Amino acid sequence: MLKINLDLIMTRRNIPNPRKFLIKQLKINHVTATKLLKGNSDLIRLSYINAICTELRCTPDELFEWEQQKDEMPLPENHPLQKLAKRKEEEAFWERIRDMSPDELREVMKKI
Numbered sequence: 001m002l003k004i005n006l007d008l009i010m011t012r013r014n015i016p017n018p019r020k021f022l023i024k025q026l027k028i029n030h031v032t033a034t035k036l037l038k039g040n041s042d043l044i045r046l047s048y049i050n051a052i053c054t055e056l057r058c059t060p061d062e063l064f065e066w067e068q069q070k071d072e073m074p075l076p077e078n079h080p081l082q083k084l085a086k087r088k089e090e091e092a093f094w095e096r097i098r099d100m101s102p103d104e105l106r107e108v109m110k111k112i
Contacts, residue, residue: 002064003066005039008062008090008094009063010056027051061083064084
């Protein structure tokens with residue numbers, strides 16, 4: 001099932017309050033912002049996708065993830081939706097970065 005996942009992109013962009021960001025910066029109403037952040041929205045306006053991607057400098061595929069449902073036929077490994085499969089390693093990396101102290105971040109920056 002395809003679903004929106006703003007957590008990862010918001011973490012990457014170091015946005016401390018994603019709900020406030022969606023409401024204040026992008027003028028998305030508070031009910032919709034909450035649904036989007038919880039992944040409870042079956043519908044999302046193209047104008048919202050455009051605004052989010054423009055502001056966060058990303059592409060629409062970075063806003064979505066795909067998860068195999070038990071009642072669905074399995075997709076082949078080479079199916080394009082597999083690229084949107086939950087990115088656990090990537091999420092763990094960004095969580096680790098977010099939790100680093102300033103000194104640890106400076107050390108990482110030296111190595112880059």
